[in-house]
Amino acid sequence: MGEPRSQVSSLLSVCDSTTTSQPDGGGGDVKDVKTQPHLNSEAGNFSTGASAAFSVSTPPPSTLPGMSFHGSTARLSEARRVAIFGGTHGNEMSGVALVNLWIKNSDDIQRRGVDIKPFIANPKAVEKCVRYVETDLNRAFTPENLSASGGDEFPYEVRRAQEINRMFGPKGSPEAYDVIFDLHNTTSNMGCTLILESSKDHFNLQMMNYIKKAISPASCLVLLNEHPLLKYSTCRSVAKHAVGLEVGPQPQGVLRSNIFEAMRVILKHALDFIELFNEGMEFPPCTVEVFRVNERIDYPRDANRNIIAMVHPNLQDCDWEPLNPGDPMFQTFDGKTIPYQGSCTVYPTFINEAAYYEKQQAFVTTRRETLAASSIRKA
Amino acid sequence: MDVDEPVCLPRLSRIAVCGGTHGNELPGVYLVRDVLKLQRRASEGEEDDGEEHTSMLTVLSNPRAVQQCRRYTDTDLNRCFTLATLNGPTSDSPPYEVLRAQELNTMLGPKGGPGAVDLVCDLHSTTANMGLCFIAYSDCDWICLHIFKHLQRRMPDTPMRFIHLGISGKESYSLDSVGKHGFAMEIGPQPHGGVRSDIYAVMSAGVRHMLDWVGLFNSGAVFEGGWVDVFTLVKNIDYPRDSKTHNITAAIHSHLQDRDFCLLRPHDPLFQTFTGETLRYEGGEPLYALFINECSYYEKGIALSLARKRRLAIPAIRAQTEEEEQADERALTSEEEE
Numbered sequence: 001m002g003e004p005r006s007q008v009s010s011l012l013s014v015c016d017s018t019t020t021s022q023p024d025g026g027g028g029d030v031k032d033v034k035t036q037p038h039l040n041s042e043a044g045n046f047s048t049g050a051s052a053a054f055s056v057s058t059p060p061p062s063t064l065p066g067m068s069f070h071g072s073t074a075r076l077s078e079a080r081r082v083a084i085f086g087g088t089h090g091n092e093m094s095g096v097a098l099v100n101l102w103i104k105n106s107d108d109i110q111r112r113g114v115d116i117k118p119f120i121a122n123p124k125a126v127e128k129c130v131r132y133v134e135t136d137l138n139r140a141f142t143p144e145n146l147s148a149s150g151g152d153e154f155p156y157e158v159r160r161a162q163e164i165n166r167m168f169g170p171k172g173s174p175e176a177y178d179v180i181f182d183l184h185n186t187t188s189n190m191g192c193t194l195i196l197e198s199s200k201d202h203f204n205l206q207m208m209n210y211i212k213k214a215i216s217p218a219s220c221l222v223l224l225n226e227h228p229l230l231k232y233s234t235c236r237s238v239a240k241h242a243v244g245l246e247v248g249p250q251p252q253g254v255l256r257s258n259i260f261e262a263m264r265v266i267l268k269h270a271l272d273f274i275e276l277f278n279e280g281m282e283f284p285p286c287t288v289e290v291f292r293v294n295e296r297i298d299y300p301r302d303a304n305r306n307i308i309a310m311v312h313p314n315l316q317d318c319d320w321e322p323l324n325p326g327d328p329m330f331q332t333f334d335g336k337t338i339p340y341q342g343s344c345t346v347y348p349t350f351i352n353e354a355a356y357y358e359k360q361q362a363f364v365t366t367r368r369e370t371l372a373a374s375s376i377r378k379a
Numbered sequence: 380m381d382v383d384e385p386v387c388l389p390r391l392s393r394i395a396v397c398g399g400t401h402g403n404e405l406p407g408v409y410l411v412r413d414v415l416k417l418q419r420r421a422s423e424g425e426e427d428d429g430e431e432h433t434s435m436l437t438v439l440s441n442p443r444a445v446q447q448c449r450r451y452t453d454t455d456l457n458r459c460f461t462l463a464t465l466n467g468p469t470s471d472s473p474p475y476e477v478l479r480a481q482e483l484n485t486m487l488g489p490k491g492g493p494g495a496v497d498l499v500c501d502l503h504s505t506t507a508n509m510g511l512c513f514i515a516y517s518d519c520d521w522i523c524l525h526i527f528k529h530l531q532r533r534m535p536d537t538p539m540r541f542i543h544l545g546i547s548g549k550e551s552y553s554l555d556s557v558g559k560h561g562f563a564m565e566i567g568p569q570p571h572g573g574v575r576s577d578i579y580a581v582m583s584a585g586v587r588h589m590l591d592w593v594g595l596f597n598s599g600a601v602f603e604g605g606w607v608d609v610f611t612l613v614k615n616i617d618y619p620r621d622s623k624t625h626n627i628t629a630a631i632h633s634h635l636q637d638r639d640f641c642l643l644r645p646h647d648p649l650f651q652t653f654t655g656e657t658l659r660y661e662g663g664e665p666l667y668a669l670f671i672n673e674c675s676y677y678e679k680g681i682a683l684s685l686a687r688k689r690r691l692a693i694p695a696i697r698a699q700t701e702e703e704e705q706a707d708e709r710a711l712t713s714e715e716e717e
Contacts, residue, residue, distance in 0.1 A: 100626060101653045129677070130449075187570040251506040251570035253674035257633040257651045307409075310576040331576050333413050333583075354573035358448070 033247060033262045034191040072285070074202050075379035078278045079178035079241070083117045083168055084109070084267065086183045088138050088235045089355070090125025091252040094263045095183025108268070111275040121164065121182075121235055124156060129253050131355055132157055138182075141233035146171060161235075169238040180239035181270060183263060186248035187354045188363075189317040192220040192262055195244030196290065197237065199226055204241050205373035206283045207273045214269040221320060223349065223366065224290040230364070231293075243270070249317075252354060282377040291320070291347050291366035298360040300330055300338060309338060311352045311362055319349045323365070330362070385604075385695035386521060387703060390597045391497040391560070395436040395487050396586060398502040400457050400554050401675070402444025403571040406579045407502030410586060411437045433593055436496065440483060440554060443475055448572055450675050451476055457501075457553045464552075465490060483554065490557045498522065499558035500589060502582060505567035507673045508637040510538030511581055514563040516551050518543040518609050522560045524693045525602050529592045530585055537581055540640060542669070542686065543611045564589075568637070571674065596698050604695040610640070610667055610686040617680040619650060619658060628652055631672045631682060643668045643685065650682070 084102065086095030102109050102118035109116045120126055122137045134155035145158050146165050168177045192215075194208050208222050223246075225231045236242035245266060250259045277283070299307040309330035315323065323329070324345045330338040340346075346365035350356065353363075398407030439445060441456045453474030459465075464477060465484045488495045511534070513527045527541050542565075548556070555561030564585055569578045596602070618627040629650035635643070643649070644665045650658040666685035670676060699707065 097627075097630075097653060105654075187573055249570075251568075251674055252572060253677065254506050254570075254672055255627070255630045256636055256672065257630040258636070260630055260653070261633075306412075308413075310574050310579060313576045313580075316575055316577065333409060333579070352573055352575065354570050357573065 033259050034189055034249070073282060073375040073377050076203050076376055077178070078378050079114065079203070079274050080278070081115050081117075081177045082179045082181070082271070082274060083119050083177050083239070084181045084183065085119050085121045085235055087123065087126040088121040088182055089131045089136075089184065090122050090127070090133075091129050091131055092183070092185040092250075093253065093255040094185050094247060094250065094260045096120065096126055097255055097260060098183060098264060098267070108264075109271060111271050113278045114271070114274055116271065119168075122157065122160060124160075131252070137161060138234050139232050141165065141171065141235060141237055143233075145233075164235065165238055171238045177239040179241045179243060179274065180236040181243050181245060181267060182234065182236035183267075184244065184246045185250040185252075185259065186246050186350065187251055188248050188319055188349065188351050190221075190246060190248045190319045190349055192218075192266055193246040193349075194220060194222045194266075195246060196222055196224045197226065197231065197234070197242050197244075199224055199290070199292075199371050201241060202373045202376050203277075204243060205288050205371060206277075206286065206376050207241075207243070207270060209286045209288050209373065210273040210283070211266060211269045212288075214272070215265065220266060222288060222290040223293065224369070224371075225293040227293045230296055277376070277378060280378055282375060285373065285375045287370050287372050290369050290371055291349065292369050294346060294365045294367050295342075296361050296364050297329075297348075299357070299362045300332075307357070308332060309336075312337060315348065315363075316352060319351050320347055322346070323348050385601050385697040387699045388522060388696055389497070389704060389707075390698045391433060391522070391593050392597070393434050393436070393496040394498040394500070394590075394593060395438055395496045395558065396500050396502065397438040397440045397554055399442070399445040400440040400501055401450045401455075401503065401571075402441050402446070402452075403448050403450050404502070404504040404569075405448075405572065405574040406504050406566065406569060406582045408439065408445055409574055409579065410502060410582055411439055433597055435590070436487070438483070438486070440501070441476065441479060443479075450571070453477075456480060459552070460484070460490065460554055460556055461550070461552045462490065480554075484557055488557045496558045497560060498593070499555045499561035500586065501553070501555045501561070501563045502586070503563050503565040504569040504571070504578060504582075505565055505670065505673050506570060506675075507567045507639050507670050509565060509567040509639045509669060510540065511585055512540050512542050512565040512669075514542045514544065514555075514565055515561070516544050516546060516548055516556060518545075518611065518691060520560055520562075521693055521696045522596075523562045524607050524691070525596075525696055526562075526589050526592050528605060528607060528693070529602075530588050533588045533591075534581070534584055537584075538640075540669075541607055541609050543609050545611045545613070567639075567673075596696075599698055599700070601695060601697045604693055607691050607693055608688055609691045610669065610688050612684055612686050613666060615676075615681040615684050616649070618677070618682045619652070627677070629656075629658060632657060635668065635671060635683075637671070639669045639671050640667055642666070 084099060086099030099118040099120055124133045135157045137157040137160060140157045140161040145161055165171055170176060196204055212220050234242060236244060247259050247263045250256050300309045302308050309332040312328040312331045314328040322345045323340050325342055326339050328337045329340040347368060348363045348365050351363040396411060398411030444451050454476045456476040456479060459476050459480035465481055484490055487499060513523060515523050531539050555563050566578055566582050569575055619629045620626060621628050629652040632648040632651045634648045642665050643660050645662060646659045648657050649660045667688055668683050669686055670684045
């Protein structure tokens with residue numbers, strides 16, 4: 001029947017700049033979300049980075065539960081039960097508006113052979129239009145929290161996490177939902193970003209490849225967070241396939257039409273993919289460019305933990321553009337520049353996300369990588 | 380009024396710069412907390428040369444809201460400065476912000492009284508794409524209008540507008556109404572809970588130029604008259620809402636988003652419903668749109684505000700000399716005696 005795909009023996013990391021394919025650029029409705037109004041211009045211009053540090057890796061042909069190889073095509077179970085979460089953070093308005101719309105009228109999210117459930121994950125936070133009431137729901141799905149027994153002494157979001165785990169999980173079990181889409185907004189100029197939690201999830205990789213091609217020339221980048229220290233227990237991790245969707249820039253508590261529209265279009269393509277997959281379409285092998293989370297960078301702080309500098313104007317709004325050693329990174333309140341002192345070019349993102357000040361994060365750095373996904377087909 | 384003679388106004392010997400009136404509007408919080416404290420310390424250390432210096436107070440208006448990075452904890456502080464709220468009886472457990480407003484009134488006021496600070500500059504940021512705005516109750520407070528003109532000249536690259544609230548002084552409700560003169564300095568676009576270096580730089584420059592102007596004014600400079608375009612608020616428009624849940628059913632139309640101070644004409648696109656329909660402006664008069672999609676106004680039922688623009692003539696002004704001030708005081712005293 002043929003051998004599984006051979007694997008590249010090690011990760012190659014090239015720090016010197018070499019030309020590679022550019023991050024997706026170009027116009028189109030989805031791309032326009034990155035237009036940031038500036039004080040001195042009608043609309044900000046986003047220029048894609050020219051130089052790149054990249055590495056190539058092919059995942060070893062390991063199997064996930066429910067996955068088997070026939071020749072080089074992975075056979076996966078159908079995705080029958082899908083959920084769309086909005087309001088995991090109560091002040092990230094696009095997801096709240098979309099989910100409320102679909103709860104009222106689900107026409108746009110009907111697909112043959114799939115049960116799609118729109119769901120408001122944190123209704124108390126949504127009602128108060130805050131990120132969370134007691135603790136961040138999107139950090140609450142730890143094994144300890146999910147297995148804890150007790151009642152009112154736990155924060156609201158921990159109890160809610162347990163309830164969500166009962167409704168859509170249990171996490172890690174065969175009864176869990178097949179896919180959860182988790183809708184988020186960011187104050188960062190990230191455009192449309194899909195968030196991947198595992199480089200070995202071929203179903204997700206194929207879906208993301210499908211979405212990227214469907215919206216081209218508009219761009220949708222993929223952020224991979226598999227970092228052992230920086231990854232966290234998300235709401236969506238309850239499902240077998242967790243897909244985060246982050247669209248910005250949008251202030252907390254604000255609903256922008258263009259951002260709302262971009263998110264709606266991406267979900268439409270995601271659901272189309274699932275429908276096609278369930279109907280038996282085979283998706284050939286593909287490669288997916290991802291940005292792998294590398295390091296979290298905090299603001300400079302004084303002895304009392306107060307922030308003493310801001311993201312530098314040269315870095316502000318430049319999500320996904322290369323940040324080279326020596327480039328301006330922060331600017332103190334009295335105008336001094338603090339440069340980036342890493343050893344290698346990186347790709348920053350989540351730049352100046354307002355919700356992350358309390359999480360000690362000014363931005364994360366990422367490295368570019370190309371992941372290979374095997375061909376997939378329903379079992 | 381002789382048009383050639385500058386209007387003489389009392390010197391501004393006490394001014395207050397306030398930040399964090401809304402706890403999640405961070406540029407003002409950082410400016411007041413860090414930078415202005417340093418400036419104040421530096422100027423306090425200067426030699427006493429016998430001249431009267433302006434005293435500047437820096438105030439973190441709502442420390443509890445700042446600590447929680449929220450607009451307010453119980454109620455919007457910047458609506459608590461009506462005379463009724465400041466002087467009225469307090470209930471058994473008054474909202475935190477009502478008590479704080481009364482404290483600030485003691486510190487900077489009392490509002491309407493002779494001991495109030497001469498000028499209050501209250502720092503705000505907005506998610507709307509408004510550039511730098513002065514917001515004032517009066518369209519004939521020459522001090523505020525001249526400060527605005529001065530900033531326009533010194534910061535020509537920054538889009539700058541003067542917004543007049545068009546309500547009487549008796550109905551004033553915000554912190555800046557506590558001083559004898561006052562205005563809010565509002566800068567956007569800035570997401571709440573964060574600080575952008577470009578927004579901070581503009582706010583910092585704006586405050587610096589304002590302080591420079593106050594110094595020049597107090598030392599007797601004459602400021603020529605001229606013209607200022609003033610936007611007077613006429614009305615607010617709310618989002619379309621679901622009659623049962625009261626949730627909004629549309630967002631600001633993408634053609635209008637970020638176009639603060641554009642002229643909105645009858646039938647121009649206004650909202651885009653979640654099902655893709657365009658709703659249009661049905662007013663009879665073209666008006667200027669502002670505060671477009673300011674997030675904290677959702678709960679106040681405001682999607683955007685509408686204003687008329689007019690060109691206002693402002694006279695030349697200068698500060699009263701010491702002699703003129705003393706003459707005024709003598710006149711006041713003798714009036715009281717009569």
